[in-house]
Amino acid sequence: MAMRQTPLTCSGHTRPVVDLAFSGITPYGYFLISACKDGKPMLRQGDTGDWIGTFLGHKGAVWGATLNKDATKAATAAADFTAKVWDAVSGDELMTLAHKHIVKTVDFTQDSNYLLTGGQDKLLRIYDLNKPEADPKEISGHTSGIKKALWCSEDKQILSADDKTVRLWDHATMTEVKSLNFNMSVSSMEYIPEGEILVITYGRSIAFHSAVSLDPIKSFEAPATINSASLHPEKEFLVAGGEDFKLYKYDYNSGEELESYKGHFGPIHCVRFSPDGELYASGSEDGTLRLWQTVVGKTYGLWKCVLPEDSGDLAKPKISFPETAEEELEEIASENSDSIDSSTPEVKA
Numbered sequence: 001m002a003m004r005q006t007p008l009t010c011s012g013h014t015r016p017v018v019d020l021a022f023s024g025i026t027p028y029g030y031f032l033i034s035a036c037k038d039g040k041p042m043l044r045q046g047d048t049g050d051w052i053g054t055f056l057g058h059k060g061a062v063w064g065a066t067l068n069k070d071a072t073k074a075a076t077a078a079a080d081f082t083a084k085v086w087d088a089v090s091g092d093e094l095m096t097l098a099h100k101h102i103v104k105t106v107d108f109t110q111d112s113n114y115l116l117t118g119g120q121d122k123l124l125r126i127y128d129l130n131k132p133e134a135d136p137k138e139i140s141g142h143t144s145g146i147k148k149a150l151w152c153s154e155d156k157q158i159l160s161a162d163d164k165t166v167r168l169w170d171h172a173t174m175t176e177v178k179s180l181n182f183n184m185s186v187s188s189m190e191y192i193p194e195g196e197i198l199v200i201t202y203g204r205s206i207a208f209h210s211a212v213s214l215d216p217i218k219s220f221e222a223p224a225t226i227n228s229a230s231l232h233p234e235k236e237f238l239v240a241g242g243e244d245f246k247l248y249k250y251d252y253n254s255g256e257e258l259e260s261y262k263g264h265f266g267p268i269h270c271v272r273f274s275p276d277g278e279l280y281a282s283g284s285e286d287g288t289l290r291l292w293q294t295v296v297g298k299t300y301g302l303w304k305c306v307l308p309e310d311s312g313d314l315a316k317p318k319i320s321f322p323e324t325a326e327e328e329l330e331e332i333a334s335e336n337s338d339s340i341d342s343s344t345p346e347v348k349a
Contacts, residue, residue: 003296013038058078084096102119103118105149125139139158143165151191194235201229222240223244232273248260
């Protein structure tokens with residue numbers, strides 16, 4: 001029986017959503033952080049999209065956001081020439097790391113003791129979060145603004161991307177190991193630790209490379225310019241989105257297009273699979289996040305499959321909200337500290 005994809009729409013941002021990141025799976029589920037040009041990164045419950053809080057303190061567009069593995073800390077990169085580290089439980093700002101230009105990307109080491117940043121000044125910086133007063137280590141070599149920087153190979157190496165180059169660095173020696181050059185602008189980069197796979201998008205291409213050697217594995221061509229792509233944790237599927245407002249789902253092994261959905265009202269800037277692979281999130285120029293089921297019709301999170309009496313109709317997953325959801329949100333809002341915004345964005349089908 002055919003099933004129809006019914007995404008959850010998470011509103012609350014007032015400008016384009018430009019970056020997304022999931023935490024690992026914790027005893028309390030997993031979490032999702034979004035970076036937005038409105039300068040107000042938001043934290044949500046990952047499987048439902050329920051708003052938890054808004055980190056207030058940046059004075060410019062936020063270009064990058066991430067959570068550590070256990071969702072106890074968040075980091076954000078912004079146009080106000082700072083990166084900030086936050087307590088993701090209380091919402092308190094822990095530290096502000098001043099830069100000389102716009103900061104575009106942030107990433108924690110696995111133990112959350114170090115933060116990697118990159119931005120328009122073409123430098124990679126490594127901050128020891130246990131010694132915030134100390135000067136960061138700096139790595140130079142990029143010839144244009146850094147768009148993305150990620151720890152890899154158990155934090156022994158660093159991957160970074162500027163306009164048309166992806167570089168691999170050795171953490172211990174702070175030297176470049178290898179680089180990849182592209183004939184057009186690199187739009188996104190994702191690192192998959194299991195299997196050491198690097199996902200790179202540029203133009204209409206989605207390319208997969210070894211994160212250890214940067215050797216090519218395979219690549220696919222999409223029907224439109226792609227801004228972001230994400231590989232399923234089990235490496236069965238990949239999803240991608242871009243300039244035509246659509247999300248594409250491909251078979252990773254064959255490259256066959258399995259599905260495509262149009263739900264956003266603007267170009268898609270970022271897409272990421274959840275750590276359990278049950279859903280993927282997308283952020284768009286239209287100011288919303290949307291959550292999509294990997295397997296349409298499966299009962300999961302707020303989705304509950306309801307089969308129609310007439311089997312000729314399309315089966316549609318029903319969005320069900322717990323009876324206590326509104327009460328819980330009101331309670332969260334009232335308990336939040338001054339650094340957490342008290343307005344409650346909406347989650348809807």
